[in-house]
Amino acid sequence: MKNLLVCTLLFASAFTLNAQVANTRIYAAEKLAKVKEKADSPLYAPAVKTLLRDADKALKMTPPSVMDKTMTADSGDKHDYMSMGPYWWPDPSKPDGLPYIRKDGQRNPELDKLDRNKLGDMSKAVTTLGLAYYFSGDEKYAQKAVDFLNVWFLDAKTKMNPNLTYGQTIPGKNKGMGRGAGMIDIYSFTEMIDAMTLMENSKAFTPKVKKGMKEWFTQLVEWMQTSPVAAEEQRAKNNHGLAYDVQLTAYALYTGNQDLAMKTIQEFPEKRLFAQIEPDGKQPLELARTTALGYTIFNLGHMLDMCSIASTLGQDIYNATSQDGRSITAALKFLIPYIGKPQSEWPYQQIKEWDKKQEEACWILRRASFFDPKAGYEAIGAQFRETPANKRIHLIYSLE
Numbered sequence: 001m002k003n004l005l006v007c008t009l010l011f012a013s014a015f016t017l018n019a020q021v022a023n024t025r026i027y028a029a030e031k032l033a034k035v036k037e038k039a040d041s042p043l044y045a046p047a048v049k050t051l052l053r054d055a056d057k058a059l060k061m062t063p064p065s066v067m068d069k070t071m072t073a074d075s076g077d078k079h080d081y082m083s084m085g086p087y088w089w090p091d092p093s094k095p096d097g098l099p100y101i102r103k104d105g106q107r108n109p110e111l112d113k114l115d116r117n118k119l120g121d122m123s124k125a126v127t128t129l130g131l132a133y134y135f136s137g138d139e140k141y142a143q144k145a146v147d148f149l150n151v152w153f154l155d156a157k158t159k160m161n162p163n164l165t166y167g168q169t170i171p172g173k174n175k176g177m178g179r180g181a182g183m184i185d186i187y188s189f190t191e192m193i194d195a196m197t198l199m200e201n202s203k204a205f206t207p208k209v210k211k212g213m214k215e216w217f218t219q220l221v222e223w224m225q226t227s228p229v230a231a232e233e234q235r236a237k238n239n240h241g242l243a244y245d246v247q248l249t250a251y252a253l254y255t256g257n258q259d260l261a262m263k264t265i266q267e268f269p270e271k272r273l274f275a276q277i278e279p280d281g282k283q284p285l286e287l288a289r290t291t292a293l294g295y296t297i298f299n300l301g302h303m304l305d306m307c308s309i310a311s312t313l314g315q316d317i318y319n320a321t322s323q324d325g326r327s328i329t330a331a332l333k334f335l336i337p338y339i340g341k342p343q344s345e346w347p348y349q350q351i352k353e354w355d356k357k358q359e360e361a362c363w364i365l366r367r368a369s370f371f372d373p374k375a376g377y378e379a380i381g382a383q384f385r386e387t388p389a390n391k392r393i394h395l396i397y398s399l400e
Helices: 002-020 029-037 045-059 109-113 116-136 139-154 180-186 189-198 207-226 228-234 239-254 258-276 292-311 328-338 354-371 377-384
Strands: 082-084 166-169
Touching: 029 116, 045 116, 045 139, 082 109, 082 116, 109 116, 116 139, 116 180, 116 189, 139 189, 139 207, 166 180, 180 228, 180 239, 189 239, 207 228, 207 239, 228 239, 239 258, 239 292, 258 292, 292 328, 292 354, 328 354, 354 377
Parallel strands: 082 166
Antiparallel strands: none
């Protein structure tokens, strides 16, 4: 009888945990469910408290729209998303400043006039509200998230058309058309979709909302596969091309196109990893930037995003290795000697945010430890990680 009782309790516990596990792709669903069970513990309570405080701030925000911008793309349709290349500035040698010139790593504040920052605010708010709903069960957070989604994606009067034809334009170049690089503007949608998934059982996330969002992303996937602008990003040899594949996979899975997702995942090691990582672990195209450490970490983060997505389909790309040793592990081994070191020891450029990127590197090691727990990555990162206990990253990438 005692053994029967123990088995029953274990089964009930497992059932409860499984009931809380959402079908997320980048967030590790089972880890997140375990964190939720311990949300009141000293380990996680500070981060949950801050998360809910951030969500309360989002409750007071007015949902932004692409219709808010003062400019209109050359299409004449204000619903078309429009942004400007972040590192492009007026040419001081020209009376009208055109065409703009590039200053790598230096962001032009003119970005505020267009849609990029508003899109970021919307995506961040939806993600915050989705996580807040998941940890609190409070419907007000899900309802506000849906308000943001309605304005940006669904309402015919305010929605963004599902394309980035005018993303990352450069004044004075390309006849007003955007560039493939504009695709990176919406990378945050990959995480936002996970947050939406966490809200799917809420009252606010109605069948109409779910249907509308899936239709919008279905059209976006179609645009990504047929647009010359998107094709430019798909052909990119650096972090942009890699991020394109991560996005295409995440959006395909969200819309139910598993065949496309699997095809992209299976081609990913040869097409992206082995092409961008040298046998010694260097990522040459990222190291050529003025913020070389930042871009090295940035691209590794995208690689680990794809590893997480692939793992939900039973695919292992983390351990993919070319015959001459190109792999994510090689890229990590190249990075590790510079973690916790002064900038003077970094043999490449990093014109800003050295300490911030050091902290991000420690979290890259935490995430890598999920795929290779015996490599000692977490122990290395833990030596130098200084992230306060109230930051939500402790909830998303826990050691549970």
